[in-house]
Amino acid sequence: MRVLHVTEALGGGVQSAIANYIDHLPEIEHAVYSRARDGQSTYSWSGPVAHERYEGGLAGFFVRLVRKVQQERPDIVHLHSSFAGAARAVLPPGTAVVYSPHCYATERRDLGAMRRAGFAAIEWLLARRTRAVVAVSPREAELSRRLSARVPVVVALNPAPFAAPAARAPAADPAEVVMVGRISPQKDPGLFAAVAASTRDAPWRYVWIGDGDPDARRELLRAGVEVTGWTPPDKAAQRVAGARLYLHSAAWEGGPLSTIEAATLSTPVLSRDIPSMRSLGYELAGERPAQLAGAIARFFSEPAYAAHVAQRTTAVAVASSPSAMTAAVRDAYGKAFAIGLARVPS
Structure with a gap:
């Protein structure tokens, strides 16, 4: 079977998932066809993979994709991210599309509300040109x-694209509370900055591993957060x-892959209360700065609560096993391919 992975923004968790x-x-x-996000290169392919990078706008990206699918005729076209998912509207009829939104725009x-409803309507229409969802x-x-x-939908x-360490890494001194990701509205650096500012006198420090919007970066720095900038994956893992x-x-x-990586590295995860993180099983700390700050203070002052957070994090890491992921993706590809066979006239 030949699978073409397509993403208009190669980097971060999408790149790690494809890897x-x-x-x-x-x-x-x-094979991989992509546009890149500057500074967000993560784990590379372990072996030789045909990888075509497109430099240019989204319209040209789609035109080239259609031509590529027509010429190479992959068995499966796996679209990664909601923008790449829009290619379902232009791909040749009969293309076996597997779709991974990596977070629906409706979230x-x-x-x-009106724009989110518009995205929901577009996704509903494009679902008719989808054979399976991962x-x-x-x-x-x-x-x-x-x-x-x-x-068909599989989870x-x-x-993490690395094995769990044999022993816990030496703890930073003073203790560090970290976040990994692009400084962007999705990751809400403003909330992280507000939590840091409200506990500025605490005996721990805050670190943001990543880079992005300059104004939000300055807000983090004003709150006393260390911002590392884009960091090679191995160095970021060491810091986490x-x-x-x-x-x-x-x-x-x-x-998010970053929290799975933290879990694999035995670093407990506290999360803002949002639907996806609730569904994954992480310990939730509320939505407002005061709630998150209170949960952090409780983590550092109550050993029983710290152990509970660590246990919840470990459970997520155990559930995120390579074997379970492989079985699910293989199942999705098999179903998408079988649907195509069923439609071929005898």
């Missing part, structure tokens, strides 16, 4: 089934492994 599929399904011939909280959280699977009851929790706590401040998510 996971390539690594764990070696019986499949994988965004920086958009008004969701990255139970929440994403639930939204997918609402869009179409006839499209493939992405494991040495942290006492990972605080996930995002306003919306699909199924």
